[in-house]
Amino acid sequence: MIAAVTATAAATAGVVSAVRTQLPPLRLPSVEYSAILPELILMGAALALLLGSSLTRRRPGPGLFTAVTVAAALASMGAAWKLWADVVPAHGGQAAAAAHHPYTAMSGALAVDGFSVFFMVLLTSALVLSALLGDAWLRREGIQGPEYHVLALFCVSGAMLMAAANDLLVLFLALEILSIPLYVLAGFDSRRRQSREAAMKYFVLGAFSSALLLYGIALVYGGTGSTSLPQIATYLAQQVITSNGVLLAGLALLMAGLGFKVAAVPFHAWTPDVYQGAPSPVTGFMAAAAKAGGFAGLLRVFFSTFAILRLDWQPLVWVLAVLTLLVGSVLAVVQTDIKRMLAYSSISHAGFVLIGLQAGTVKGIAGALFYLLAYTFMVLGSFGIVTLVGRRGDTHHSLDDYRGLAGRRPGLALAFAVFLMAQTGVPFTTGFLAKFYVISAAVASRSYALAVIGMLSAVIAAFFYLRVIVLMYSPATGEDEAPRAALPRIPLPATVAVTLVVALAVTVVFGLVPAPMITFARKATLLF
Amino acid sequence: MTVSAGWYLTLSAVLFTIGAVGLLVRRNVLVMFMCVELMLNAANLAFVTFARQLDDIGGQSAVFFVLVVAAAEVVVGLGIIVAIFRRRAGATADDLNLLKG
Numbered sequence: 001m002i003a004a005v006t007a008t009a010a011a012t013a014g015v016v017s018a019v020r021t022q023l024p025p026l027r028l029p030s031v032e033y034s035a036i037l038p039e040l041i042l043m044g045a046a047l048a049l050l051l052g053s054s055l056t057r058r059r060p061g062p063g064l065f066t067a068v069t070v071a072a073a074l075a076s077m078g079a080a081w082k083l084w085a086d087v088v089p090a091h092g093g094q095a096a097a098a099a100h101h102p103y104t105a106m107s108g109a110l111a112v113d114g115f116s117v118f119f120m121v122l123l124t125s126a127l128v129l130s131a132l133l134g135d136a137w138l139r140r141e142g143i144q145g146p147e148y149h150v151l152a153l154f155c156v157s158g159a160m161l162m163a164a165a166n167d168l169l170v171l172f173l174a175l176e177i178l179s180i181p182l183y184v185l186a187g188f189d190s191r192r193r194q195s196r197e198a199a200m201k202y203f204v205l206g207a208f209s210s211a212l213l214l215y216g217i218a219l220v221y222g223g224t225g226s227t228s229l230p231q232i233a234t235y236l237a238q239q240v241i242t243s244n245g246v247l248l249a250g251l252a253l254l255m256a257g258l259g260f261k262v263a264a265v266p267f268h269a270w271t272p273d274v275y276q277g278a279p280s281p282v283t284g285f286m287a288a289a290a291k292a293g294g295f296a297g298l299l300r301v302f303f304s305t306f307a308i309l310r311l312d313w314q315p316l317v318w319v320l321a322v323l324t325l326l327v328g329s330v331l332a333v334v335q336t337d338i339k340r341m342l343a344y345s346s347i348s349h350a351g352f353v354l355i356g357l358q359a360g361t362v363k364g365i366a367g368a369l370f371y372l373l374a375y376t377f378m379v380l381g382s383f384g385i386v387t388l389v390g391r392r393g394d395t396h397h398s399l400d401d402y403r404g405l406a407g408r409r410p411g412l413a414l415a416f417a418v419f420l421m422a423q424t425g426v427p428f429t430t431g432f433l434a435k436f437y438v439i440s441a442a443v444a445s446r447s448y449a450l451a452v453i454g455m456l457s458a459v460i461a462a463f464f465y466l467r468v469i470v471l472m473y474s475p476a477t478g479e480d481e482a483p484r485a486a487l488p489r490i491p492l493p494a495t496v497a498v499t500l501v502v503a504l505a506v507t508v509v510f511g512l513v514p515a516p517m518i519t520f521a522r523k524a525t526l527l528f
Numbered sequence: 529m530t531v532s533a534g535w536y537l538t539l540s541a542v543l544f545t546i547g548a549v550g551l552l553v554r555r556n557v558l559v560m561f562m563c564v565e566l567m568l569n570a571a572n573l574a575f576v577t578f579a580r581q582l583d584d585i586g587g588q589s590a591v592f593f594v595l596v597v598a599a600a601e602v603v604v605g606l607g608i609i610v611a612i613f614r615r616r617a618g619a620t621a622d623d624l625n626l627l628k629g
Contacts, residue, residue, distance in 0.1 A: 211567035222578035273627035
């Protein structure tokens with residue numbers, strides 16, 4: 001008996017040792033820290049701010065937190081430019097092309113290519129500008145603590161990961177890293193009921209859209225056998241799929257999930273409420289960063305991975321683009337709140353980016369990227385002025401508050417006029433070129449109807465943008481009775497001034513000399 | 529008796545639909561919240577079923593990521609709910625009627 005047990009034990013030990021010798025050594029995936037350096041800097045700064053502010057006894061002023069955030073964003077942008085030099089050949093030629101090429105990091109989970117680096121630069125610029133805006137807002141409202149900047153830092157790192165995601169699961173995680181801090185930021189002004197309500201609405205619909213996206217990913221996984229984007233593309237290229245219902249349903253859910261994030265009609269219901277309720281600098285940040293992140297995912301997944309199923313998704317994007325363009329610009333006309341109006345205008349801008357995607361060509365994608373970059377600066381500048389005019393409490397957002405702004409604050413009125421004209425698409429601004437490129441891409445790919453609808457929507461949009469400009473330059477009501485000095489003064493903090501000047505400079509200078517920005521966007525279509 | 533993968537997928541689709549419809553029609557914020565969880569777990573079930581069918585570990589590991597994300601969402605979501613409904617008796621979405629137009 002005992003002998004038998006011993007024998008069994010010996011046999012087991014033998015098996016174990018045999019297994020141990022057979023097992024290959026554990027191979028850990030290589031981690032390319034240089035490839036994720038821009039994200040690491042932002043996350044590191046966020047953690048350092050959180051830890052530092054909770055460990056020090058005396059709370060430092062808000063200026064320090066802003067300075068750290070801006071420094072981290074600039075450092076991250078520097079790291080992104082270094083990556084750009086690695087992945088994009090500076091000049092044509094075989095040797096340069098061989099030395100500089102897109103690659104994947106983290107065992108293929110992240111793509112380091114022109115596209116992801118483009119979004120890194122875009123998002124860090126948005127972070128710098130919105131951190132400066134947020135600083136002025138936090139001081140005005142007397143809100144202490146680093147949380148605002150910490151959340152924005154996490155948010156931007158998530159959006160960057162989203163642009164770099166080379167795996168649908170990474171895309172989902174990045175979307176959540178982008179969204180969850182944004183839910184909190186929307187409700188950051190917790191003393192105002194509108195802000196809390198905006199957070200709740202954004203949260204419920206955001207969670208709903210994440211669930212749609214996740215189910216879409218599960219179905220695509222079931223249909224293709226992988227969540228890795230290159231593997232999906234390879235599978236689709238090699239197999240002739242006869243019944244692809246699961247895959248197409250997954251594709252539709254992916255589009256719905258990402259459509260929520262970029263506020264495409266019919267998934268736009270949350271946008272006006274959340275844009276109106278959220279604190280003004282957060283709204284600007286949301287319009288710039290969240291939209292860019294959502295479009296980064298949408299463009300990469302549909303343009304590169306599912307390029308082969310183009311005939312299936314192009315009609316879907318066509319319908320989305322038409323609805324988004326028309327609903328956005330028509331409903332903006334009837335708004336009386338500037339933030340709601342800008343929310344509908346941001347919906348209509350999403351429609352223009354969708355035109356670029358619908359074209360499904362390199363030209364279209366370059367146009368869409370150019371549009372997103374130009375829009376980032378226009379919208380942050382606009383919301384910078386909305387923040388100022390909103391005054392203490394962030395409540396003065398009706399169009400009437402803009403009546404006669406030119407008389408009180410000529411500089412601000414002029415800046416706002418430029419931003420609004422850029423959003424309209426007036427020549428010599430980046431806004432004009434952005435619209436021009438996406439529409440010419442649509443024409444080049446023979447989507448004439450879409451191009452016409454885009455231009456029609458731009459004409460409708462011109463009405464409500466110009467209405468605000470006319471209001472600003474018309475005399476204030478009752479100016480005869482009330483002297484101008486009686487109207488509340490609008491202070492202009494230095495941080496907001498910097499934001500406005502940078503946004504103006506980018507909008508106008510690259511409107512006059514567009515070549516560098518166009519080249520940047522065109523090279524960014526280098527997908528892995 | 530074996531249950532074929534199709535039934536698991538059907539169950540997952542049914543759960544997902546219940547969650548999605550529930551989110552859209554129910555008025556209590558906490559119930560809406562549970563509906564989101566139902567949708568996420570329906571996706572988990574689909575992932576596991578497909579992983580089993582494809583004999584691939586990737587789908588099963590996806591579930592862990594989803595669980596973590598769901599937990600993070602719960603934390604933030606409950607925080608927002610508490611911030612809003614602290615001074616109210618119920619948690620009804622119809623009370624959120626300031627922003628409209």
